[in-house]
Amino acid sequence: MALRIYNSLTKTKEVFTPIIPGKVNMYVCGVTVYDRCHMGHARCAVVFDVIVKYLRHKGYDVTYVRNFTDIDDKIIKRANEEGENWQVIAERHIKGFHRDMDGLGVERATIEPRATDHIQDMINTIQKLIHKDHAYQADGDVFFAVNTFPGYGKLSGKKLEELEAGARVQVDTRKRNPLDFSLWKESKPGEPAWESPWGKGRPGWHIECSAMSSKYLGDTFDIHGGGQDLIFPHHENEIAQSEAATGKVLARYWIHNGFVYINKEKMSKSLGNIFTIQEALRIYHPEVIRLFLISHHYRGPLDFSDVIINETEAALERFYKTLKAIDDSLVGLKEELPLDRVELKGDEREIYEKLKELPVKFECAMDDDFNTALAIGHMFDAARALNRFMDLYPQKEDSIFLSILSYGKKQFGKLGHILGILVSEPAQYLEDQRARKLRLLNIDVSEIEAKIEERNLARREKDWARADKIRAELAKRGILLEDGPEKTTWRVV
RNA sequence: GGCGGCAUAGCCAAGUGGUAAGGCAGCGGUCUGCAAAACCGUUAUUCUCCGGUUCGAAUCCGGAUGCCGCCUCCA
Incomplete structure (x- = not known):
């Protein structure tokens, strides 16, 4: 049977046909490394981890690229707040990402490129766009001209006119169209900066994915994925940049996973209901978290409670x-x-x-x-x-x-x-779970075993009232006894 | 205001034209000193509501209601 994938670009399920038979090239947008990872990141990572594993199971040779955005306004802001170098912040959260994902049993991507290792690639792409008149310089900044790309809006289903009407962003008067977005940003004094034909600056958010995906996977690759929130503007802009630069289709299948909610509320920093992977792993076995994440279809919303x-x-x-x-x-x-x-x-x-x-x-x-x-x-x-x-x-x-x-x-x-x-x-899992729960309940094993011994004595004497009393006492504390044919076992509820 | 999504039992959830998977919880039974676990049986004549298409719809079309997301950083 043929694999069918829902393609966000066409909004239909399509039979999956890779460009090269037997080979799948896939790019998934990773994280901006300025904060701890939460369940939303976990969902994206686990969903694509399962997709990769399944594609490999089907015999495809999969090259999976997932980037780290390690230069960005949020990182600079965080570095200023914490009085640390921005690179230290980025490095710390890359380590944290790996620790969390390893904890969840998410395999490493084949290639995990970092934006700052690809500044020259980005500059090359930007220059190409300027030469083709898809981009223009304004002081030390470079903007992408959305009007020059007729397909703008094809992924998100938005029309330029409507977007312009609804634009709430303060308009930069140097922009030819309010929706033009930064490819290169001039740096202010003290900010991280790289030399470029337009002076010292740093790349805009979207350009890294265009540059890195084409470097590792070619101008056109099979699957591009990420969270639903990236559809606009990030992926829309990525398509515009890449396709304007190469004249080719960027990716053939677009896969977007749904959000995670906490008690029916969208997880967000402003609501203060961020559930980090570290917290989740402290309370639940990694496989419980994985099973939870994949018991629901990846495109739908997922409510955590x-x-x-x-x-x-x-x-x-x-x-x-x-x-x-x-x-x-x-x-x-x-x-x-x-x-x-x-x-x-x-x-x-x-x-x-x-x-x-x-x-x-x-x-x-x-x-x-x-x-x-x-x-x-x-x-x-x-x-x-x-x-x-x-x-x-x-x-x-x-x-x-x-x-x-x-x-x-x-x-x-x-x-x-x-x-x-x-x-x-199995035996190890059940034991791990028991230990985990005991730790959370703060109960001592030897105490339980002593109680069981005491109860078994009573049982041998057929003192059922006493045996039941001990069992009830333990039950009240969350310990459930199971009398097997050989011996009495217990578990934590 | 514009664009898009969702609505299935007490709860979670699959199901895109052929007569409602699965899990949790509940109830009855087997087992047990009694329980627990496991097993067996059972729990939606019906899929938010109203119309329409069809031999036939949870599934397609039109409308209503409700919830949510995106349009600004976000997985």
């Missing part, structure tokens, strides 16, 4: 419990049978077929504009079937039974890898 993330936690735990149960059974596996060459009976056949079908259904969902929510639904389906199979199968030592479980485990591992979930050892 305690209730919803706790539901996600329960859902992921369900997966891991199934996998743990498989692991526990698999201890007895002596030789794994080739299931496609073994005669399987009713239930065995049914579950085997279901497990075999799972990747097909998964890919079918992912091929439809990366429908991760549906893909995960199929995985839950299979997990339930596996649980049932384990519950009902009469001989738990049987090698057919165990071989089927092993096969199921492999299928889950394969698909989980694409999504970046279920990559921990």
Whole structure:
């Protein structure tokens, strides 16, 4: 089945055909490094991480470029506020970005170029635009002339006249059109500056992406992505600059992910409801955060709340419990049978077929504009079937039974890898979660174990009232006991 | 003011013409000393509302209402 992608440029789902068969060149706008990363950045990074992993799973050779904007007004402002060099600020937040993304299991991009390493490339692009009369100099500044690019507005669906009418920005009288934007900015004394044909200055915001994408991926590449808020003006301006300079189409497919909300409010600095990745990772397992981010379609809005993330936690735990149960059974596996060459009976056949079908259904969902929510639904389906199979199968030592479980485990591992979930050892995951929750609740393990010992004594004497009382006490503190056939285990709710 | 998006059970969520995936929570059952976990069964005759197209619509078209985003830095 063919992969179809919703293209923001045409506003339709299109069959994905790369320029070079088997090869995908993709550029995603990264972050401006002046502050800590929040859940919005996490969503963008995780969404494109899954897209890259899926494309690679489908056999594409993917070159993924994600930039760092390490020179910008906000960085300079932050440096002044904190009384530090702007480079120190940028460097610190690049490190922070990597720490956060590593924490979330987001793979590094193939190339992570920095704007300040490409000043000369940008100057070259700007000169090209001036020569072609798409840009003009005004004192030490250079502006892009939007009137010279007929396609201006094709991505955001805006018309020049309407934009002009609604322009709220204070108009710079040197601009030929109020919507003309800076390619190069003259620097004020004390500001970071580079030599250029127009004097000392620094690049405008949009030009770095045009210069760096063409340098690493060519004038035309396959996929360009980023957050929805970048559609206008950033991506619109990028298209204008690049296409005016080269006369070629910049990118063939545009992918934009939706926003993250916190309790139905858009996350924003002014509302003070920024939820940083560091905070999230302190409270939740990285895979819980990932599952939360991909349980919803990437284009829609995503509302974060305690209730919803706790539901996600329960859902992921369900997966891991199934996998743990498989692991526990698999201890007895002596030789794994080739299931496609073994005669399987009713239930065995049914579950085997279901497990075999799972990747097909998964890919079918992912091929439809990366429908991760549906893909995960199929995985839950299979997990339930596996649980049932384990519950009902009469001989738990049987090698057919165990071989089927092993096969199921492999299928889950394969698909989980694409999504970046279920990559921990089940026992380890469950233990990590318990430790994490105990840390948040501030409870001591030995105390719990002593209580359990005390209760088991009571149980042996069939003193149920006392046993129940101990259990209730622990339950009140968030510790839930589970009496198994061998021993009593506990978990944190 | 201009442009665009969304509206599916108690909650989250998939579903773009063929008769409502999945998760959480709830309820009944199996199991258990009782629980928990797991399993089985169950929970929307209906997809914000009103019209229209069609043999057939949550899905397409028109209108209404509500919520939201972009137009200014933002993933």
